[in-house]
Amino acid sequence: MANIEKSNILLDSGTNELEIIMFKVDQGTFGINVLKVREIINPLPITATPNGHPNVEGVVRLRDEVIPVIDLAKVLNVPASTDQTQDKYIIAELNQLKVAFHVHSVSRIHRISWEQIEKPSELAQAGMSQTIGIVKMEDEMAILLDFEKIVVDINPESGLSIDAVKALGPRQRSAKKILIAEDSAILRKLLQDTLTEAGYGNLQFFENGKMAWEYLELLSKEGREEINRRVDGIITDIEMPQMDGHHLTKRIKETESLAHLPIVIFSSLITSDLFHKGEKVGAQAQISKPEIVKLVETLDELV
Numbered sequence: 001m002a003n004i005e006k007s008n009i010l011l012d013s014g015t016n017e018l019e020i021i022m023f024k025v026d027q028g029t030f031g032i033n034v035l036k037v038r039e040i041i042n043p044l045p046i047t048a049t050p051n052g053h054p055n056v057e058g059v060v061r062l063r064d065e066v067i068p069v070i071d072l073a074k075v076l077n078v079p080a081s082t083d084q085t086q087d088k089y090i091i092a093e094l095n096q097l098k099v100a101f102h103v104h105s106v107s108r109i110h111r112i113s114w115e116q117i118e119k120p121s122e123l124a125q126a127g128m129s130q131t132i133g134i135v136k137m138e139d140e141m142a143i144l145l146d147f148e149k150i151v152v153d154i155n156p157e158s159g160l161s162i163d164a165v166k167a168l169g170p171r172q173r174s175a176k177k178i179l180i181a182e183d184s185a186i187l188r189k190l191l192q193d194t195l196t197e198a199g200y201g202n203l204q205f206f207e208n209g210k211m212a213w214e215y216l217e218l219l220s221k222e223g224r225e226e227i228n229r230r231v232d233g234i235i236t237d238i239e240m241p242q243m244d245g246h247h248l249t250k251r252i253k254e255t256e257s258l259a260h261l262p263i264v265i266f267s268s269l270i271t272s273d274l275f276h277k278g279e280k281v282g283a284q285a286q287i288s289k290p291e292i293v294k295l296v297e298t299l300d301e302l303v
Helices: 147-154 162-166 185-197 209-222 224-230 245-253 275-281 292-302
Strands: 017-025 028-033 037-041 056-062 065-071 088-094 097-103 105-113 131-136 141-145 178-181 203-206 233-236 263-267 285-288
Touching (some): 017 097, 065 147, 088 147, 097 147, 162 185, 178 185, 178 209, 185 203, 185 292, 203 209, 209 245, 233 245, 245 263, 245 275, 263 292, 275 285
Parallel strands (some): 028 141, 065 097, 178 233, 233 263
Antiparallel strands (some): 017 105, 056 065, 088 097, 131 141
16 A cells, blocks of 8 residues: 555545545554545654654654654554554645654555544543544444644644734734634634634634535525625635535535635645645635635635
């Protein structure tokens, strides 16, 4: 599985499906979106980094790149593998960073719908802060990890920066009403803080694309005047349980009374390979996390 064979899902847009690579850490089964994965390799010799984060084993050299190795066993607070013959490095790219995730084995790729992914209950979530959702399949359940949070916990500078927004100077944009679909509670809080600092104080958040769509669908029945009274622009993540951002965008743009609303996709998955998917479903702009200043400047232009 060194070279990931990605199916036509890369060519499709707005299907509300994804492919996940299943892997094991200790006895747990986990998943990562194929679109984040560049390759899967056998472990390489590690160079330790002094005063590094305890979850980072060190760095490896892969061709001409130096890549940090994150030990998912330490992140998840489970035992290291005793038999390391099946250990793999999942080389992933997210938030404009390339990292290697050390796992204990890799199995296969599953194509599923976002509707098969549910948020864990509040009780379950208390012990799974690095979780996007639970993947329900016929024979087992797997945990879809929040790899962006894992990286930001290690390197906070890779997250959203309110200081960068402050550099824009005093601004007042609260007359503009922004709807935001973002499943991560931490990112919702960060977006609340950073966009409010940028003058956008009139924000309405939804935990996933399905909830945002249900709200917009209700508005669409009340007519365009009511829509314009409630919403001036939309920001959406891509990876969300129940309905992803591409499918949300597609539905909005296919609905005559909503199609005029500008949509900005704000995601760690904005790469040259995937940019065409956002274009195909009609997004006005696509910005890679954590470029919050660019997001603010784009909102200034569109709404």
